[in-house]
Amino acid sequence: MTTAEEQRQLNRLLTALVGARDEHEGLVAALPAIASMLRSDAALVWAGGEVRHRFGDIEAAALDRRAGGVELEGRRGAAAPLLDDGYLLVARPGSPYDAGDLETLIGFASALDLFLRMWRARTSERLSTERGHRQAVENVRLLDSLIERQRLFERLTRIQRSISHRAPLQEVLDAVCLGARELIGDEVVGVRLIDPDDPDVIEVKADVGLSDEMREKVRRSPSGVGVGGRAFKENRLVIVYEYDRSDNVVVPLKEGGLQSAMAAPVHEHGQPVGSLVISTFKRGRRYSQVEQEVLLAFAEHVSIALTDAKTVEALREAQRVKEMFLAMVSHELKTPLTAIMGTLKTFQKHDSALRGELRDSMLDSAVDRGDQLAHLINRLLIGARAELANIEQDITLQDLVANSVKGFRDMGILDIQEVPDLTVRTDAGSIQGALGILLENAIAHSPTGSSIVVRTSVTDTEISIAVINEGGLPDELDAGALFQPFQRGAEARSSGVGLGLYIALRLAEASGGTIEVASVDNQVTFDVRVPLKPARDSVS
CATH class of the missing domain: 3.30.450.40 (GAF domain)
Known part of the structure; x- marks a missing residue:
């Protein structure tokens, strides 16, 4: 039903109510119209402990004072409060009533509420001539209120439609x-x-x-x-x-x-x-x-x-980031792959003519490009781990740190400070992945030959593993921006798309923790903090 048709039927309903000679005549006119506008085949008004009027095959039900859907035998129902102790009930087979139907039903119930109160007032007026003047004034007020509430209903409906249509x-x-x-x-x-x-x-x-x-x-x-x-x-x-x-x-x-x-x-x-x-x-x-x-x-x-x-x-922001991610990753994947394919095609066409240093140089270049491609793919797979349920295990802090620094220790630049002798339960894979990224980041942004410190500490509630390197962060840089995707330092010595710190934070969060960053006295500290959980063997 179109909005124009709804408005026409609603206007006819209001006209019927205002022109009704008594309560019964108003309900006889109103209930079929309400049922029709809500695509229902039955409607009922309950008030004063009895059925005041019904349209179609429908029985009264025990309901609370809230508006909402109602389960009837073999049918769908919806109800809205009416008067002090009653309700307006509609029913239909098939689909349940949605939020828009309930909003419309509440508007109809408000109109019927005022109509019934008006007739109660008129009945009282007929029974008590002494209050005739006051009741007449009240009737006018109620009729005015009926019109006012209808205007409110129409205005709010237009605003709600603007919201649902994503208006600015x-x-x-x-x-x-x-x-x-x-x-x-x-x-x-x-x-x-x-x-x-x-x-x-x-x-x-x-x-x-x-x-x-x-x-x-x-x-x-x-x-x-x-x-x-x-x-x-x-x-x-x-x-x-x-x-x-x-x-x-x-x-x-x-x-x-x-x-x-x-x-x-x-x-x-x-x-x-x-x-x-x-x-x-x-x-x-x-x-x-x-x-x-x-x-x-x-x-x-x-x-x-x-x-x-x-x-x-x-x-919209999530969609923008997704599109940027796909564009950046596609570019970074395509660049080394194009170089590798170019080398292979050259060998395919001119293999017999390639000799000595030229051949070795081309092979070395292709291998380097392959390493770049493998590194990027591995980084993306590590990031995908953060989307999965974490896998906790019992592990000593010494093993956790040792596994995290594998591949970096031989560089001779790590200063691994004393690690507490403690077995904990945590998502070791996520923490090791995050620390590996932080170590790569520290190497890329540290002065050549400087040491990188790995410091581990434990409090009553959390584990802290910090990676500390020489250097600093620009004063105007928001530390939180470091963990946004596609952020790269101007002086970084590594290639990539700027996903490292973003993925590291996601891995830490997958373990229930976070990463804090600080820059003091020419030192940058990235501190992985995760909740301290006792190993299962230590839990009595």
């Missing part, structure tokens, strides 16, 4: 500000978010109603200041009346004569990151319960948009 975040935030102003009626609405580079500052990211001059004055403010700052810090709905006489306010707004303000926190992955604020310069403004609920609903949609935007950003 700024576009969604602007739509939220416009929708909140339209439904609540205050002149100024804004979304304020913490500055990711300075969590003590909160910034205006979207707004309606602020002049250019005022926007510049309030664009950045301390994160706990003002009604928006408090909503973020306290993670709750905050309302301030007589703003111009209150403390802990945004001074330019106070000086501008702001009178009332209300703010709701917004979240990203469940953590507060800012607030949605509405405010007015009109005196005597008070926010009703319905208006508070409306603001919270809009704030929830801001939260969904923020979380969704970060998720999409992360997916």
Whole structure:
């Protein structure tokens, strides 16, 4: 069913409810329409301990007060709370109801809730003439609330559609500000978010109603200041009346004569990151319960948009890294392979003419290229190990270090300090792989002939194996950037695509640990730290 058709049916439903002569007539008209719009063959309203009306073959069920899917005998069901003790229930064969169906059902239940309350009020009015005037006013308010909630439902549906269609975040935030102003009626609405580079500052990211001059004055403010700052810090709905006489306010707004303000926190992955604020310069403004609920609903949609935007950003970054990885690795694999194939084809065509030093030189070059290719493939296989479940074993720290430095000890540049006499349980393969990469990195970045220190220590909770070499890191370099893929030092003496430290960290993390880096007094230290686990034989 198209959105236009849904809106037409919804309008017909509202028209039928408003024009109904009594409760029964309204339910007779409403339930078939609700069932049709939710692709259902039955619907039921339970209230006051009884079935008020049913459409199709459906029985009442024992339900809690939450909206959600319901398992019925041989059918799929969904329910939404109604009145103080009732519910609206729909059923159909086949596929279960999805989140969009439940959201629509909740909107219909809200409309029926107000309709039934209106008729309860009218019935009460007929029974008590003394309260006639008050009931008439209440009826008008309820009808107005019905229309207002329908407008909220339509506005939130449009915002939700923008989010699901991956609309730009700024576009969604602007739509939220416009929708909140339209439904609540205050002149100024804004979304304020913490500055990711300075969590003590909160910034205006979207707004309606602020002049250019005022926007510049309030664009950045301390994160706990003002009604928006408090909503973020306290993670709750905050309302301030007589703003111009209150403390802990945004001074330019106070000086501008702001009178009332209300703010709701917004979240990203469940953590507060800012607030949605509405405010007015009109005196005597008070926010009703319905208006508070409306603001919270809009704030929830801001939260969904923020979380969704970060998720999409992360997916795009992962795709970018993947494409870069494939391009870089393809290039590095192709270069030595091309040289090897060129040498082989030369031998194939001119073998009898190749003699002496030329022949030996070509063979040596091909072997070197083959070694480069084998090294790169081995490095990629080691990296793939980090994707697999770690394999723990009992091993002494002496053996762990000795296995890690094999192939490097004969270079005569290692200073292996005393290793504690202790047997531990750990993923030896991952740790040895990480240390091998760190040793290669130290050799590539150390002055020729300088020593490389391997230092092992143990605390009550972790094992530390550090590789220390002479040198330093640029002052402007973020240590965390060293572990990003495709990072290579400008003075490195080895070839490669810059995957070494990235893979080393992944291997350490596969063992439940990490790698810390420090540069002090012309020494660079890469410290592999993993949890200390006792060997099985030592566990009583």
